[in-house]
Amino acid sequence: MAVNNVCIIWLGLFLGLLDVSTALVKTNISVVSIKHAPYLYTTDDGEYTGYIPDILDHLAQVVGFNYTLYESPDRKYGTLVNGTWSGMMKEIEDGIADLGGLMTVTYTRSQFVEFSYPVEYLGPAIVMKRPDRDRPSLQENLAKLLAPLEFSVWLMSILALLVTGTVLYIISHFNPYEWRRMSKDREATIREAESFTCLNSFFFVVSTLMWQGYVRAPRSVGARVVVVSWWSFTVVLLLSYTASLTNYLGATPEPFAVQGYSKIRSFRDLAANKEIRIGVIPTGATEARYRDSKSDTDIKIYEKIVKDRQYQNESGHIPANVEELETYLRQRTYSDYALLLESPTAKFIANKKPCDLYMISGGIITSHQAFAMAKGSTLRGPIDLALMKLHQSGELAAIEQRWFGSLCKESVYQVDESIHAEMPEFNPLDLGTFSSALLIIVAGIVLGGFISIIEICIYKWAETRVDDEDEVEPISSNRNSKIYEPETGDRLLNQDSKRGGATQV
Structure with a gap:
């Protein structure tokens, strides 16, 4: 009896070790993702290519596994509603996918899944349409001259x-x-x-x-x-x-290079401008960041996001992904629409032909993207080590440059928010001043x-007084008077001469 118990114990230990070793060397994994450039493409042959497959190929060589890549059924990253996830998060949480990504790491997501070593760091960025002209029109130049008053x-x-x-x-x-x-x-x-x-x-x-x-x-x-x-x-x-x-010249942003003339140079400008609408990926990490933020600027931006979604809903169509947002932005005639995207995606869109877009980056890092996996997954350790190795060897940077390389000049406009905050606010001279x-x-x-x-x-008064003083007395009747009219005096002298001559005769 004792011998049987010992055999059973050894058999259990052997089977347990076999399961552990099988878990550690799992060679076939499933990866869920969302198709949007440049992270995931579909070739004409129906094969997947892009930034994510390129990274997975390198990870597969280092860790030693085979992977099957598929798209999320609802083409969403995931939204938590009443304790239940949708999208990629649901696929991972339900155990359908062993790996998911790339995804932006957030506090809410980290409570349900584990994230790998960071693949790329990111921050919010603004993508806008370039004006059709490189220089301001005559009307805009005249408006500049009249703006100070x-x-x-x-x-x-x-x-x-x-x-x-x-x-x-x-x-x-x-x-x-x-x-x-x-x-x-x-x-x-x-x-x-x-x-x-x-x-x-x-x-x-x-x-x-x-x-x-x-x-x-x-x-x-x-x-x-x-x-x-x-x-x-x-x-x-x-x-x-x-x-x-x-x-006015100190408070008004100067246009950068080819971009021409723009009223937006930072997130603060975007929040304050009432003419420009804002679009984001629905249910994405960017929207969640602005929704939960306590910053005054972020609150104003989120209010504009909600207002734009209402406008899109009334027009009959709401862009649901990056491709639709990009198409809608490129179709705009004027620079009255802006996209809020993560900086890698924004950089890729702005650097695409026909080079009619540009991005504004604050140069800040708010989060990072990584691969997501279920809690306690045995893939966490090997993938973290493999990503660290790719970082140190420079392979990860080379992959990023391959897919996010610039095709356009002067497409990125990076500003310092702290410097912008010190700029004086311009107020034209009013009538009271x-x-x-x-x-x-x-x-x-x-x-x-x-x-x-x-x-x-x-x-x-002076003229009247002079007239009074210039009045003269009447002419005297005395022949010896010396006051004569010119002609009368001459005539009298002639008569006296004649009389004198007669007397002498």
């Missing part, structure tokens, strides 16, 4: 120019101390009298606005007050415009007009 400031400045020119002409026309009246009194030339005609008055205002100088200045005190107030207004206007333009300059010109016009009225009254 609000429309109300431009309108009030033009109104101030018209009012100042009109008031200056009226004063020059009616004020008796101006060039026009002096020319009438023959105290100035005709050319000087034309210094402030209607056309020349407006030309004087415009030329002084451009700091081009002038030939003659007004003579009357009232007109000079108006001109001085206009000069003060001009100085404030030009200095304010220059300062606002400097701020510019009100002091307007008060100066209004006060000058009112004061100059009032002084001109006083000058006209003074001149009229």
